[in-house]
Amino acid sequence: MSDKPEISPKMQNLYDLAAELDDLGHIAALLGWDQQVNMPHGGAEERGLQSAAIGRIMHEKFTSDEVGQLIDDLVEEVGDLNAETDEARAIKVAKRVYEKQTKVPLPMLMEQIKVTTMAHQAWEEAKAKSDFSIFQPLLEKIVDLRKQYADLFKPYDHVYDPLLDDFEPGMKTAEVKEIFNKLRPQQVELLQAIAEKEPPDNSFLKQHYDEDLQETIGRYVITRFGYDWNRGRLDLAAHPFTTEFGQGDVRITTRYLKDDAGSALFSTMHEAGHAMYAQGVPPKYRRHPLSGAASLAIHESQSRLWENLVGRSKEFWSFFYPSLQMLFPQYLGNVSETDFYRGINRVEPSFIRVEADEATYNMHIMLRLEIEIGLMEGTIAVGDLPEIWNTKMQDYLGITPPDVARGVLQDVHWSGGMIGYFPTYALGNLASVQLWDKMLEENPNIPDEIAQGKFDTILGWMREHIHQYGSKFEPQELMLKATGSKITPEPYIQYLKTKYGEIYNL
Ligand code: CO
Numbered sequence: 001m002s003d004k005p006e007i008s009p010k011m012q013n014l015y016d017l018a019a020e021l022d023d024l025g026h027i028a029a030l031l032g033w034d035q036q037v038n039m040p041h042g043g044a045e046e047r048g049l050q051s052a053a054i055g056r057i058m059h060e061k062f063t064s065d066e067v068g069q070l071i072d073d074l075v076e077e078v079g080d081l082n083a084e085t086d087e088a089r090a091i092k093v094a095k096r097v098y099e100k101q102t103k104v105p106l107p108m109l110m111e112q113i114k115v116t117t118m119a120h121q122a123w124e125e126a127k128a129k130s131d132f133s134i135f136q137p138l139l140e141k142i143v144d145l146r147k148q149y150a151d152l153f154k155p156y157d158h159v160y161d162p163l164l165d166d167f168e169p170g171m172k173t174a175e176v177k178e179i180f181n182k183l184r185p186q187q188v189e190l191l192q193a194i195a196e197k198e199p200p201d202n203s204f205l206k207q208h209y210d211e212d213l214q215e216t217i218g219r220y221v222i223t224r225f226g227y228d229w230n231r232g233r234l235d236l237a238a239h240p241f242t243t244e245f246g247q248g249d250v251r252i253t254t255r256y257l258k259d260d261a262g263s264a265l266f267s268t269m270h271e272a273g274h275a276m277y278a279q280g281v282p283p284k285y286r287r288h289p290l291s292g293a294a295s296l297a298i299h300e301s302q303s304r305l306w307e308n309l310v311g312r313s314k315e316f317w318s319f320f321y322p323s324l325q326m327l328f329p330q331y332l333g334n335v336s337e338t339d340f341y342r343g344i345n346r347v348e349p350s351f352i353r354v355e356a357d358e359a360t361y362n363m364h365i366m367l368r369l370e371i372e373i374g375l376m377e378g379t380i381a382v383g384d385l386p387e388i389w390n391t392k393m394q395d396y397l398g399i400t401p402p403d404v405a406r407g408v409l410q411d412v413h414w415s416g417g418m419i420g421y422f423p424t425y426a427l428g429n430l431a432s433v434q435l436w437d438k439m440l441e442e443n444p445n446i447p448d449e450i451a452q453g454k455f456d457t458i459l460g461w462m463r464e465h466i467h468q469y470g471s472k473f474e475p476q477e478l479m480l481k482a483t484g485s486k487i488t489p490e491p492y493i494q495y496l497k498t499k500y501g502e503i504y505n506l
Contacts, residue, residue, distance in 0.1 A: 090290055114306055147159065180366050186493045187362055188396065190506075191397070193504070201339065220356075239252075240267040347500065
């Protein structure tokens with residue numbers, strides 16, 4: 001006997017459509033994974049066409065008038081889309097995506113694809129030559145197209161809202177600004193206090209650790225965390241990422257650097273955090289409209305939690321450092337556990353966002369958000385970006401990039417038209433600590449468990465409060481349910497002050 005509730009024929013139609021789109025989406029993901037992990041250089045052009053073909057089929061299937069009619073009928077049938085049933089939320093998600101996708105006129109969509117393809121090439125060349133003028137005309141076109149896109153969603157409170165909403169459903173620019181306005185002065189103050197202190201030594205990390213051993217360690221650590229190898233795999237790629245081809249196959253990648261042993265281990269923990277989220281969505285949401293994640297910020301809260309709150313904690317290293325030290329006596333034989341812990345948590349303003357430590361990371365994001373908002377409002381001109389970038393870097397981090405490759409051109413996002421994405425990284429950091437605090441309040445033994453190499457209470461809590469809902473709830477709604485509060489900066493500020501106050505003796 002199945003205890004599945006009866007669903008209407010129309011609801012079944014929506015589920016069937018979602019299942020087919022899920023299959024196609026996972027085929028597209030497989031093409032993308034192969035492109036980054038295995039594909040020879042010569043495959044790029046045809047692979048691009050193959051990926052575009054899948055994208056086109058998915059778009060056509062989903063944006064037809066029949067699907068629009070089906071969604072309208074279901075809205076009528078179910079009534080309140082905010083009811084907390086899977087059916088209501090599945091329709092809500094489908095309606096939202098349908099409205100977004102059908103709003104964009106085909107010529108605009110084609111123009112976007114054309115411009116971003118050219119922009120990506122121009123960005124690569126501009127970055128390699130460190131010459132902003134190569135990228136500038138295309139970025140101007142992208143900003144213009146993004147404004148046109150935002151205007152499709154008028155009336156809005158802010159021109160940046162429709163862009164942000166693509167990555168953080170339901171979130172408003174005003175909310176993010178308010179959060180960052182509270183965060184910024186406190187984080188600047190902390191960084192100034194840190195800058196006056198002697199930084200801990202981390203030269204023991206800047207060595208060439210054996211790569212096979214690094215891989216063994218990475219695999220061992222994430223196995224203990226709870227990454228399911230029966231439904232996962234680890235490969236090498238130039239840029240670490242996580243991708244999924246269904247609940248039964250969530251893959252991660254990493255890379256080993258010759259002069260930085262921490263990089264691979266921490267990024268493996270990070271990607272495993274993303275992957276365990278995807279592995280934790282329940283089987284009932286397999287090939288389902290709610291099979292995804294709540295948002296990018298919620299996703300990032302999971303990766304950051306395992307990477308930073310677990311992986312860079314004192315307790316974790318009290319469990320794991322003796323083993324690591326035995327494996328690498330030549331580098332770590334004379335480094336005490338305390339010195340190791342302080343070394344991996346060294347704070348250092350740096351030019352590159354992806355290399356930033358916990359205490360400086362959000363500053364890189366705030367700078368980008370201010371610039372993106374300025375570009376969309378028209379108060380910042382694309383041509384002035386290199387100068388504005390450098391001024392803000394100096395203001396926030398006290399350093400000026402020596403060239404545009406290490407400044408305004410460092411990230412790929414804008415070349416792909418992704419304006420509105422960056423804030424999700426910082427919001428994820430904030431959410432990670434909020435979830436952590438709530439979890440510890442309910443499970444005060446967790447630090448002791450970590451020190452014994454036990455992580456199942458953490459994963460279990462995340463399964464129960466985050467993973468089990470898939471994309472059923474919007475991010476702020478989910479945070480409210482899980483922690484009693486929407487995303488707020490205070491816990492993160494407190495966390496940084498406590499942790500770095502101790503490390504730096506502030
Ligand atoms: Co991430």
